[in-house]
Amino acid sequence: MKKLLILGGGTAGTMMASKLRRALDPDQWAITVVDQDDRHVYQPGLLFIPFGIYRARDVVKPRRRFIPNGVELVLSGIDVIDPDTSSVRLSDGSRLPYDLLIVATGSRIVPAETEGLTGPGWRKNIFDFYTLEGAQQLFYALERFEQGRLVLNVAEMPIKCPVAPLEFLFLADWFFHQKGNRDRVELVYATPLDGAFTKPRASALLGGLLAEKNVLVETEFNASEIDGDGRILKSWDGREVRYDLLVSIPTNMGSEAVERSGMGDDLAFVPTERETLRSKEHKNVFVLGDATDLPSSKAGSVAHFQGDVLEKNVLRAIDGRKLCEDFDGHANCFIETGFGKAVLIDFNYDTEPLPGRFPLPGIGPLSLLGESEANHWGKMAFRSVYWNQLLAGREIPFVDSKMSLLGKWS
Amino acid sequence: MSTMLLAGSPIEVDAEGFLLNPDQWTPEIAAEIAAGSGITLSEKHWQVIDFCRRTNADKGAPPTVRGITKGTGISTKEMYQLFPKGPGILASRIAGLSKPKGCI
Numbered sequence: 310m311k312k313l314l315i316l317g318g319g320t321a322g323t324m325m326a327s328k329l330r331r332a333l334d335p336d337q338w339a340i341t342v343v344d345q346d347d348r349h350v351y352q353p354g355l356l357f358i359p360f361g362i363y364r365a366r367d368v369v370k371p372r373r374r375f376i377p378n379g380v381e382l383v384l385s386g387i388d389v390i391d392p393d394t395s396s397v398r399l400s401d402g403s404r405l406p407y408d409l410l411i412v413a414t415g416s417r418i419v420p421a422e423t424e425g426l427t428g429p430g431w432r433k434n435i436f437d438f439y440t441l442e443g444a445q446q447l448f449y450a451l452e453r454f455e456q457g458r459l460v461l462n463v464a465e466m467p468i469k470c471p472v473a474p475l476e477f478l479f480l481a482d483w484f485f486h487q488k489g490n491r492d493r494v495e496l497v498y499a500t501p502l503d504g505a506f507t508k509p510r511a512s513a514l515l516g517g518l519l520a521e522k523n524v525l526v527e528t529e530f531n532a533s534e535i536d537g538d539g540r541i542l543k544s545w546d547g548r549e550v551r552y553d554l555l556v557s558i559p560t561n562m563g564s565e566a567v568e569r570s571g572m573g574d575d576l577a578f579v580p581t582e583r584e585t586l587r588s589k590e591h592k593n594v595f596v597l598g599d600a601t602d603l604p605s606s607k608a609g610s611v612a613h614f615q616g617d618v619l620e621k622n623v624l625r626a627i628d629g630r631k632l633c634e635d636f637d638g639h640a641n642c643f644i645e646t647g648f649g650k651a652v653l654i655d656f657n658y659d660t661e662p663l664p665g666r667f668p669l670p671g672i673g674p675l676s677l678l679g680e681s682e683a684n685h686w687g688k689m690a691f692r693s694v695y696w697n698q699l700l701a702g703r704e705i706p707f708v709d710s711k712m713s714l715l716g717k718w719s
Numbered sequence: 720m721s722t723m724l725l726a727g728s729p730i731e732v733d734a735e736g737f738l739l740n741p742d743q744w745t746p747e748i749a750a751e752i753a754a755g756s757g758i759t760l761s762e763k764h765w766q767v768i769d770f771c772r773r774t775n776a777d778k779g780a781p782p783t784v785r786g787i788t789k790g791t792g793i794s795t796k797e798m799y800q801l802f803p804k805g806p807g808i809l810a811s812r813i814a815g816l817s818k819p820k821g822c823i
């Protein structure tokens with residue numbers, strides 16, 4: 310019996326377990342998934358928790374429910390990966406050997422990377438919303454927030470879901486409007502980027518929306534330190550931004566297991582071949598989702614598109630055939646813009662987000678790069694698609710893993 | 720792509736002034752690009768530039784600021800004093816390398 314080992318039972322790992330259990334002969338291949346806990350968080354839902362749109366129970370389900378029959382789930386911390394002996398050591402010291410390894414350990418926030426971030430004020434008037442605990446506590450803080458300056462800071466790029474900070478601001482604008490105190494709340498966005506987003510076309514659109522919603526933007530802001538007592542956010546080039554409530558997207562890094570194994574780059578992301586998703590260093594190791602060092606967005610939709618390519622390549626690697634070079638960096642994301650609307654963007658390594666209709670060229674019903682209510686409902690429906698189609702490794706209707714230029718105006 | 724006269728030689732650069740071919744780079748070119756950003760190169764600057772070029776030769780890509788601080792022992796704070804605003808980008812440009820890959 311050969312062994313396929315999947316590290317991480319989040320979006321990407323669970324999806325691959327589903328796909329490969331169907332594709333591989335159960336008499337020849339045993340599949341095992343390792344994750345540290347039995348709590349699968351639907352992370353896109355974390356955005357809505359601070360605003361009371363979702364509660365914890367809306368975004369958390371037991372992992373084991375989504376691990377298909379015929380796949381073993383091991384609940385344990387992963388200590389180190391040892392590619393030289395093709396085995397993985399778990400926290401209790403036991404070892405799992407593998408013939409093929411898929412690393413899907415995602416990314417995590419590391420607030421300790423910014424001086425003072427976890428000092429006085431942390432989880433009192435400084436919060437994150439990339440963890441369930443952070444998002445829940447921020448909910449109470451926003452409820453209490455009557456007036457003053459709310460600053461959203463992205464500590465460092467790359468971050469997973471690079472549009473989430475913008476969505477947070479758009480939703481905050483809406484939230485305070487509804488609460489009746491928008492005129493007493495100042496919204497500030499301090500970002501290391503030189504604009505609202507990484508891609509110029511989308512940046513112009515989103516920058517326009519920020520201005521329209523009266524969000525002040527501080528660009529090329531690289532946070533050096535947080536003075537929790539003085540409530541000041543400082544940058545390396547000497548700028549200071551005062552805050553009453555600081556919402557931080559701390560530095561994102563790959564898993565500690567990757568770091569301990571010496572398999573990661575400076576941020577513990579695994580160097581990965583950009584088209585085939587094979588590890589650059591080890592022939593029987595593949596990587597997908599947030600764990601890679603690829604310049605594609607770290608998003609669930611990207612993991613989904615990568616999954617199709619990875620399934621093909623795992624089967625090819627098993628048969629000793631040449632890998633297909635297919636992953637084009639395709640990403641597709643809904644951006645909540647508040648007041649029940651959203652924008653949809655679709656892009657890849659080489660093509661910028663283009664306006665048009667999606668997923669059916671010319672018809673839609675979703676419009677690319679424009680605000681609409683249909684897009685908002687698309688975003689809200691994504692939760693059910695996530696649990697039922699994406700994790701089960703099923704096709705999402707009409708959406709192909711390769712980006713299509715049909716129906717887009719360039 | 721365009722050609723720029725740097726330290727007396729025609730050099731191919733991209734739209735943002737990054738050298739297209741790191742082999743065309745010379746220390747004189749570095750000094751001229753640095754001067755254009757108001758920087759006079761010191762010992763410390765050279766330490767960074769050498770590290771960037773070595774990393775690029777080894778790994779095929781310029782290092783990030785994080786990589787530079789780890790590799791040289793120069794603190795992030797000092798990096799911002801040496802190469803104000805965007806130390807990663809600026810150091811790479813002066814070292815004749817490509818723009819460090821951002822992310823989308």
Ligand SMILES: Cc1cc2nc3c(=O)[nH]c(=O)nc-3n(C[C@H](O)[C@H](O)[C@H](O)COP(=O)(O)OP(=O)(O)OC[C@H]3O[C@@H](n4cnc5c(N)ncnc54)[C@H](O)[C@@H]3O)c2cc1C
Pocket residue numbers: 316317318319320321322343344345346351352353354355356385386387388413414415416438439440469470473564565566597598599600607608609610611612642643
């Ligand atoms: C606020 C927010 C909003 C988002 N919005 C969107 C959106 O609208 N659309 C979208 O497409 N994406 C969105 N995303 C991104 C999306 O959630 C991630 O890109 C996706 O979950 C990545 O999947 P993954 O499998 O790579 O990582 P994860 O799903 O994070 O899974 C990694 C798993 O590895 C496990 N693991 C790691 N290290 C160890 C270890 N040492 N031992 C044991 N287990 C370990 C973890 O427990 C985890 O379960 C959002 C993310 C956030 C935080």
